[in-house]
Amino acid sequence: MAVERNLLEINNLKTGFRFGEEYHNAVDGVSLTLKKNEILAIVGESGCGKSTLATSIMGLHDHKNTKITGEILYKDLNLIDLNEKLYNRIRGNDIGMIFQDPLGSLNPLMTIYKQIAEALVYHSDLNEKQIRARVLELLNQVGIPRPEQIMKSYPHELSGGMRQRVVIAIALANKPPIIIADEPTTALDVTIQAQILDLMIDIQNETGSGIILITHDLGVVAQTADRVAVMYAGQIVEEAPVEELFANPKHPYTRSLLNSIPHELEEGEELHVIHGTVPSLQKLPRKGDRFRPRIPWLPDEAFDEDPELTEVAPNHKVRGNSWKHFYFEGEEN
Amino acid sequence: MWKTIFRRLLLMIPQIIILSILIFIIAEFMPGDPFTGMIDPNVDPAQIDALREQFGLNDPLPVKYVRWVGNALQGDFGRSFNYKTDVLNVIGDRLGNTVRLSLLSTVLTYLIALPLGIFSGRYNDTLFDKGVIIYNFVSFAVPTFVLALLMVFVFGYNLGWFPSRGSIDVQASGFWEESWSRLYHLILPSITTAILGTTSIIQFLRTEIIDAKTSDYVKTARSKGVPIDKVYTRHIFRNASLPIASGFGYTIVNLLTGSIFIERIFNYSGMGNLFIESILSRDYSVIFVLVLFYGILGLIGTLLSDLILMTVDPRIRID
Numbered sequence: 001m002a003v004e005r006n007l008l009e010i011n012n013l014k015t016g017f018r019f020g021e022e023y024h025n026a027v028d029g030v031s032l033t034l035k036k037n038e039i040l041a042i043v044g045e046s047g048c049g050k051s052t053l054a055t056s057i058m059g060l061h062d063h064k065n066t067k068i069t070g071e072i073l074y075k076d077l078n079l080i081d082l083n084e085k086l087y088n089r090i091r092g093n094d095i096g097m098i099f100q101d102p103l104g105s106l107n108p109l110m111t112i113y114k115q116i117a118e119a120l121v122y123h124s125d126l127n128e129k130q131i132r133a134r135v136l137e138l139l140n141q142v143g144i145p146r147p148e149q150i151m152k153s154y155p156h157e158l159s160g161g162m163r164q165r166v167v168i169a170i171a172l173a174n175k176p177p178i179i180i181a182d183e184p185t186t187a188l189d190v191t192i193q194a195q196i197l198d199l200m201i202d203i204q205n206e207t208g209s210g211i212i213l214i215t216h217d218l219g220v221v222a223q224t225a226d227r228v229a230v231m232y233a234g235q236i237v238e239e240a241p242v243e244e245l246f247a248n249p250k251h252p253y254t255r256s257l258l259n260s261i262p263h264e265l266e267e268g269e270e271l272h273v274i275h276g277t278v279p280s281l282q283k284l285p286r287k288g289d290r291f292r293p294r295i296p297w298l299p300d301e302a303f304d305e306d307p308e309l310t311e312v313a314p315n316h317k318v319r320g321n322s323w324k325h326f327y328f329e330g331e332e333n
Numbered sequence: 334m335w336k337t338i339f340r341r342l343l344l345m346i347p348q349i350i351i352l353s354i355l356i357f358i359i360a361e362f363m364p365g366d367p368f369t370g371m372i373d374p375n376v377d378p379a380q381i382d383a384l385r386e387q388f389g390l391n392d393p394l395p396v397k398y399v400r401w402v403g404n405a406l407q408g409d410f411g412r413s414f415n416y417k418t419d420v421l422n423v424i425g426d427r428l429g430n431t432v433r434l435s436l437l438s439t440v441l442t443y444l445i446a447l448p449l450g451i452f453s454g455r456y457n458d459t460l461f462d463k464g465v466i467i468y469n470f471v472s473f474a475v476p477t478f479v480l481a482l483l484m485v486f487v488f489g490y491n492l493g494w495f496p497s498r499g500s501i502d503v504q505a506s507g508f509w510e511e512s513w514s515r516l517y518h519l520i521l522p523s524i525t526t527a528i529l530g531t532t533s534i535i536q537f538l539r540t541e542i543i544d545a546k547t548s549d550y551v552k553t554a555r556s557k558g559v560p561i562d563k564v565y566t567r568h569i570f571r572n573a574s575l576p577i578a579s580g581f582g583y584t585i586v587n588l589l590t591g592s593i594f595i596e597r598i599f600n601y602s603g604m605g606n607l608f609i610e611s612i613l614s615r616d617y618s619v620i621f622v623l624v625l626f627y628g629i630l631g632l633i634g635t636l637l638s639d640l641i642l643m644t645v646d647p648r649i650r651i652d
Contacts (some may be wrong), residue, residue: 058556084561092558099556104549107568108648118567119557154647170557 006073007210008034008057008178013070015049015056017281023067024281026052028234030070031309034178034210039201041213041225041242043257047278049234050214054182057212058097059087074178093123096171100183102163106155112139112166113151119173138169141206143199161192165199172203179203180212185220197224218261222246227315230254233278233290236309240316250318252298252326253291259328272328289320297329298322338640345632352628357398360617401621411618415611420622423607430500431591431603434526437519439584441527446534453535454542454573455565465535473532477525481598484525495521498600522599526592534577541573548572571645578645582637586630 010032016023026049034040042050055061056068059079072079079090091097099105106115116135120126126134139147142165155163164184171179181200185193201224204211213225221228221242228245230238230253238251249255253274260272276294284290289303307320385391392400404411410420453465489497496502496518505514545551546569554564591604600606604623611619643649 055552060552060555088558088560090558091556095556097553097556099549099553101549105553107550107554107572109571109646110568115553118554118559122558122560156648167553170553173557 005036006033007036007038008032008212009071009073010057011071011073013053013056013072014068015052015061016067018065018067019282024284025234026281027056028286030231030234030236032229032236032239034212036177036210037204037208038227039204039211039213039225041215041221041228042231043215043218043221043228044231045216045278047280048231050216050231051182053231054097054180054212054214057180058091058095088122092119092176093174094176095178095180096174096176098164098167098171098179098181098184101187102160102167103155103187105167106163108155111152111154112158116166116170116173119170123174134173135169138173139166141172141203142166142169143195144169160188161195164188164192164196168196168199168203172207175207175209177209178212179209180214182214183216184213185217186215193220194223200224218257230257233284235290235319236317237291237319238317239309240313244313244316248313248316250312250316250323251291251320252295252322255323255326255328256295275329289322291322295322295326295329298325298327302326334643337643338636341636341639345629345636348632349625349629353402353625354398356621356624356628357394357401360621361394363615410622413611413616413619415614415616415619420618423619424604424622424626427591427602427604427607428589430601431596431605432588433515434500434519434522434596434601434603435588435591437516437523438526438530439588441523442530442534445527446531447538449531450535450538451542451570454539454546455569457539457543462539465539469532469535472528475529477529477592477594478598480529481522481525481595484521485598488521497521500601500603518601522595522601525599526595533580537576538573541576542569545569545572575642575646579638579642581641582639583634585637586634589630590627 010030013027013030014025015027016025028049030049030053032040032042042053044050057072057079059082061068068080070080074090074094077090079087082090106112110118113132113135116138117131120131120134135151136147139150144150144162144165150158150162150166155166158166164187168184171181184200185196188196197220200211200213203209213220215221225242228238228240228242229236230245230251232253238245238249238254240248245254246258249258256272256274260274262271274294275296279285279293285293288305289307292298292303302322302325304320304322307322309317309319312318382391401411412418413420413423416423449465449468453462456462485497488494500515500518501511502514502518505511550572551564551568554568555561559567589604591606591608593605593609595601596603596605597609607619608623610616611623639649
């Protein structure tokens, strides 16, 4: 069996935002790979750095207030080193991006047609007529009824689900090998969520693109992903194929997340929650186990000085050794 | 669109009627009348009373109102007591001057405000941007009359570069000489107006551009690989110009109203100056027509603003 080449390879990526004179890393040493035909989910609470990771790959940060180091390798290019002009050839053409809020991510003053066409004009020599045909084709592909009519409408005239389909059509316009979807279903009704997820799986089957799916919804992960990376405080704490992760979660954070999904609760039983909140960027502990403040009942010996991501089973990586000692509060072993 | 315009114009009729009644009542409450100032020991009070009677000033309010409306509908808006001529003539003379002044002021305002707003918004937190913010604070904080007096003092009196009063040199003759003289007299008052008028435009543009820069649709546009200059022209500027577009109807209408402060200080014979003079001399017929005119302009301004907004923002289209 031939070794499949990675579509995208991220090595030790650090993205720091400037506060005064200092840079604080929102993404702090992330290494990931994405293969063709694969849906890689990145899961974590709000503020864990998953969206920053996405925008870093797209190169959307302004250089004045952000510092990015490490490698984002795509086709022998390190995207971090690209200038704006070269990056613009990659953006939209090789990597498409789907954002969370479908109303906000469409320009309110432009027709749907113009917004999709805009994605095409900078990456192809298509003429007016060909662009029109391609826009129609895209609208059909994302399941929009009456595309001829919808093309001429403005974003506010469409429903949330329709808008998100348009956003997806924009991301797909140039058939990019990589698609990054940043919480694509969060702003949608549950019924629409399922439709959009089905659509994304269909697209992936049709085009063979690699998809990075960023979400905080473990239900979404279970439905769609092939592989999962769990992020906490800018780092990946666990990475595994999706079945393995759900069947055999190791890291305390992953287990706490899974434990806090409200299912089959007895009447009167309390919801499980994770203690505390994700610390702000400036207050984030940079040394030791970053999840430690949220599981204070574990003894000091449980934590490593400098937890590393290590493979504990085939394709299953966990950060540090605290998982070996972890138990839920009140369930002492 | 046309249906909306028609409906809005129709709605204006009752608004104008109510406005005219209100003005009539308020004018009645003003102490004194055009003859108050004429009282001197040599004039027989009975004669003044006779004049009052002759001009119908002693009639009850409704009678006066109905008489005025009747005349106005025939195009007769009354005579000015001050200028002894038709009100429309008096206003017509001043309107030209005011339009010239406001037009130049408005053009200058936008010439200054648009580039400053756009650049400080796009390159915010740079030295240039900080300079613009300081300029904005100062121009916002300085009252009109202070700046106007300063301009007169420095450029009109001390340096003597520009005339500081009047709208034309009385000795100017011939079309070109007259036009030049008019323009020359406009420079100081219009620059003063422009400096003071830029504040809100710069402020709106700057904050809207900064807001738009971080908006999701800009991220989408950049994710398509659209070059940054095109992102600005196609996405950011158009969205950022909405609040300014919404005020543009009033800007057009303001071309006709004139500024009381500016015209007063530069002794420029325009609508603002006429307005304050008529009030001071109780020239009812002029005051009444002016206030009604301003009121109608206000109504038209709102309509224009709505129409402009409707054409630039698809979310506000009604039909």
